[in-house]
Amino acid sequence: MSSPFLHIQKSSEPCKDFPADPAQIYSFPLDPFQQKAIAAISSGANVLVTAKTGSGKTLVGEYQIAHSLRKGGRIFYTTPIKSLSNQKFYDLKKLFPGRVGIMTGDLKYKPDADVVIMTTEILRNLLFKRGTSTETVGITAALSLDQLDAVVFDECHYINDKDRGSVWEETMILLNSSIQLVLLSATVDAPEAFASWLGELKQRDIHLISTDYRVVPLVHGVYKDKEFHHIMDNTNKFSDAPYRAWLQWRSSQLKVADEHKSAVKARAAAGYDGGPVARKGGLKAFTHEMNAMIVTLEEKQQLPALFFVFSRKDCERYADLTEHTLIDSSDAASVRHIMDFHLHSYGEELQRIPEYHTIRALLEKGIAYHHSGVIPILKECVEILFARGLVKVLFATETFAVGINMPTKTVVFTGFRKYDDTIDRMRILNTDEYIQMAGRAGRRGKDERGYVVYLPDRDPEQIEVVRSMMTGRSSTFQSRMKFHYDFILKTFQAGTLRWIDLLKNSYWNIAHTKECRECEEDIQKERRAVETTELSEMERAEMSEHKSIHDALKSAVNAARRVEQRRLEVWNNRHMGPRWHKIINDLWPKYQKSIERIYLMESELAEKCDPTKFITPNLNALREFGFLQGISEEKLTPIGVIATEVNEGHAILMPLAYKDQAIRSLLKTKEDIITFLAIFLGEKGDYSGMEVGGAVRASLRILGDIATTCKEKERRVGASSPYNYWDLKADFVEIIWRFTNGEEIELLLQDYEIFGGNFTRLLSKLLNLLREWTTLATLSSDVETLTILSDAEKLLDIGTMSSESLYLRLV
Numbered sequence: 001m002s003s004p005f006l007h008i009q010k011s012s013e014p015c016k017d018f019p020a021d022p023a024q025i026y027s028f029p030l031d032p033f034q035q036k037a038i039a040a041i042s043s044g045a046n047v048l049v050t051a052k053t054g055s056g057k058t059l060v061g062e063y064q065i066a067h068s069l070r071k072g073g074r075i076f077y078t079t080p081i082k083s084l085s086n087q088k089f090y091d092l093k094k095l096f097p098g099r100v101g102i103m104t105g106d107l108k109y110k111p112d113a114d115v116v117i118m119t120t121e122i123l124r125n126l127l128f129k130r131g132t133s134t135e136t137v138g139i140t141a142a143l144s145l146d147q148l149d150a151v152v153f154d155e156c157h158y159i160n161d162k163d164r165g166s167v168w169e170e171t172m173i174l175l176n177s178s179i180q181l182v183l184l185s186a187t188v189d190a191p192e193a194f195a196s197w198l199g200e201l202k203q204r205d206i207h208l209i210s211t212d213y214r215v216v217p218l219v220h221g222v223y224k225d226k227e228f229h230h231i232m233d234n235t236n237k238f239s240d241a242p243y244r245a246w247l248q249w250r251s252s253q254l255k256v257a258d259e260h261k262s263a264v265k266a267r268a269a270a271g272y273d274g275g276p277v278a279r280k281g282g283l284k285a286f287t288h289e290m291n292a293m294i295v296t297l298e299e300k301q302q303l304p305a306l307f308f309v310f311s312r313k314d315c316e317r318y319a320d321l322t323e324h325t326l327i328d329s330s331d332a333a334s335v336r337h338i339m340d341f342h343l344h345s346y347g348e349e350l351q352r353i354p355e356y357h358t359i360r361a362l363l364e365k366g367i368a369y370h371h372s373g374v375i376p377i378l379k380e381c382v383e384i385l386f387a388r389g390l391v392k393v394l395f396a397t398e399t400f401a402v403g404i405n406m407p408t409k410t411v412v413f414t415g416f417r418k419y420d421d422t423i424d425r426m427r428i429l430n431t432d433e434y435i436q437m438a439g440r441a442g443r444r445g446k447d448e449r450g451y452v453v454y455l456p457d458r459d460p461e462q463i464e465v466v467r468s469m470m471t472g473r474s475s476t477f478q479s480r481m482k483f484h485y486d487f488i489l490k491t492f493q494a495g496t497l498r499w500i501d502l503l504k505n506s507y508w509n510i511a512h513t514k515e516c517r518e519c520e521e522d523i524q525k526e527r528r529a530v531e532t533t534e535l536s537e538m539e540r541a542e543m544s545e546h547k548s549i550h551d552a553l554k555s556a557v558n559a560a561r562r563v564e565q566r567r568l569e570v571w572n573n574r575h576m577g578p579r580w581h582k583i584i585n586d587l588w589p590k591y592q593k594s595i596e597r598i599y600l601m602e603s604e605l606a607e608k609c610d611p612t613k614f615i616t617p618n619l620n621a622l623r624e625f626g627f628l629q630g631i632s633e634e635k636l637t638p639i640g641v642i643a644t645e646v647n648e649g650h651a652i653l654m655p656l657a658y659k660d661q662a663i664r665s666l667l668k669t670k671e672d673i674i675t676f677l678a679i680f681l682g683e684k685g686d687y688s689g690m691e692v693g694g695a696v697r698a699s700l701r702i703l704g705d706i707a708t709t710c711k712e713k714e715r716r717v718g719a720s721s722p723y724n725y726w727d728l729k730a731d732f733v734e735i736i737w738r739f740t741n742g743e744e745i746e747l748l749l750q751d752y753e754i755f756g757g758n759f760t761r762l763l764s765k766l767l768n769l770l771r772e773w774t775t776l777a778t779l780s781s782d783v784e785t786l787t788i789l790s791d792a793e794k795l796l797d798i799g800t801m802s803s804e805s806l807y808l809r810l811v
Helices: 031-044 059-068 082-095 120-129 156-160 165-174 194-200 240-269 288-298 311-318 329-351 354-363 376-387 431-438 463-471 485-494 499-505 507-531 537-555 558-574 579-608 612-625 636-642 653-659 663-665 670-680 694-716 734-741 745-752 756-779 784-790 792-796
Strands: 006-010 045-050 074-079 100-104 106-109 113-118 146-155 178-187 207-209 218-224 227-232 305-308 368-371 393-396 410-413 417-420 423-426 450-454
Touching: 006 031, 006 194, 031 045, 031 059, 031 178, 031 207, 031 670, 031 756, 045 059, 045 194, 059 074, 059 082, 059 146, 059 178, 059 417, 059 694, 074 082, 074 120, 074 499, 082 113, 082 376, 113 120, 120 165, 120 485, 146 165, 156 165, 156 178, 156 305, 156 784, 165 194, 165 499, 178 194, 194 507, 218 670, 227 240, 227 450, 227 463, 240 463, 305 499, 311 368, 311 393, 329 354, 354 368, 354 376, 368 376, 376 756, 410 431, 431 463, 463 485, 485 499, 485 636, 499 507, 499 612, 507 579, 537 558, 537 579, 579 694, 612 694, 636 653, 636 784, 653 663, 653 670, 653 756, 663 694, 670 734, 670 792, 694 734, 734 745, 745 756, 756 784, 756 792
Parallel strands: 006 207, 045 178, 045 207, 074 113, 074 146, 100 113, 146 178, 218 450, 305 393, 305 410, 368 393, 410 450
Antiparallel strands: 100 106, 218 227, 417 423
């Protein structure tokens, strides 16, 4: 149902109400959708922009900043990932010098600035904590909502993320209606329902501005014999013929190659050694194809090119196997100068890291790789050089497409399948993912068109699969709200909020209510079908008697059974002829099925339309855990209060572990505490065979018993948790034990086959866990633990490999 607050703008029509005195003046013409967004912001309305990658929607968020600053207000700019926050900080501090700060999990710079960039999780936690007893502790203590005028949600389609999407929805619900909202999203299907919900929620006008327009059009295709063959144009019209011809060409080339191999083997088997067997044509190895394509792209002036590779190891391998130097000596000198300028402070530390030398050598050829396993400062060096046009070929994983504003002329896909940990196997890209990555092609103001090429490093996908992926519909906004323990705890701590109010205000409830309404309509439809049945009231009564006799026969024995059999004979004798034959064998079974369907649908409706039914067991479980007390007037216990400070760790097990006297008596050193906390980092693994200190091992054993007890309490009250919620995942405990006890990082990375960038991220999360444990001690006035941890953060300082960002120092 559409909201009266929703105003849908047609992006193709000219803007008629552009402000006479805009907060920002532009030296270039604005697209109609940008003009309309600026007009809406100037009118005080909320704005939702859905547009393709590279369309210029970032300008809308930047205008909101200028608009709010002119009014004397502050702005929070939220992003889904830390790397995007870092880059956005660099971009915005150039536009608004001296007025921009940043707040991420491990970085705090000018949190009281007029413009603060942060991850959405930090804003959500800040909103839950305002006015509470824990407001002055934890990472959000440095932030204030004073004079907050607007919030920009960049990449807000992350609300669809299965694991983190609820954070966006909760944040939007918690924000005061007086705060102006700008939501920037990738293209989504049917965004009207979501925009209507936001309009009703805030009781404030919201302008929905959607555009499929790209300033730089894309062409999608394949290469054959150095020629680009179009398979889809900018209108998303897929052409079967050229793709099918390309598949046939590849098949014939493979056949030639196979025949050549057979001939070589036959000659070897015959003992003939008369020189090589001549081969005409034939498909070359992928790296040969790749190098040939790079040469072709260079000749056709279609570089720089971004190769998407869905394997970190293959990113590095393909970069290493690129044969050509793609920049001249002058550009190579610029690469060396820029790297030395940004990395000089790391000196000898960098010299000991093999990856530094590998990446530097590649960059001096105009080649690079980029993935989550690369050390952050080296990854950012690659980004900086790519942005300056000094990287001509970049091999990157999907993460490069998420938010980071790094357009290129050509995008090359080496495959269309990625690993999905939710199903533990490879799957084809969905349409949104393909569009997001392909959208990196085509640089505004530089290119007439962008090129998207498929060069498979394995067997190519069949035509039906590719067509469906490229031309499928975008996803819609979906609610990912989770009403689990951490959500309930935070709502109780917030005091003025009630979980039932958040539930009723959620986008989840809109979809839920719609489902209930549809279920009611289905029930009414089924009832009407029953009422119009061919069976008369008398016939239904007779068949009910027939059913009761059959039911009685199932349990009757001896004399009672003979009585029921005689009743059945009498009934059968009374109900003979074609009419009763049809009733017994056709009409009555259909009638019964309809009645059963109505019963099941009514049961489902009763269950579905009472949202408290799945929250109440969780409330009972929290009482069993000792986190909640009272029935009619529920409130948090002391351990329930400290549990609200746990965001990185396990909301139940971490506070229970902290309050357990046996665990506290065992963990007497900072090394032990940090290693113990690593249990909350993992994804799998058993702790029984690990080589760690005895105190840590004993503490983990106790924690395992606590988890088992909680799981049993949960089962007893009918609550449920996600799969593996209570499992202890110890895959990183041993490496952290060795690290905190002074072993060399290079050796650990080799022993555990971990990329440097992944280890850095691991330590960043561990630092957050350590700070949360320290917060628990602070709230509990635990002087002993605070003394032990007074300098514990130094143990997690790894210098060059730290998560410090070069973007913070760029000018």
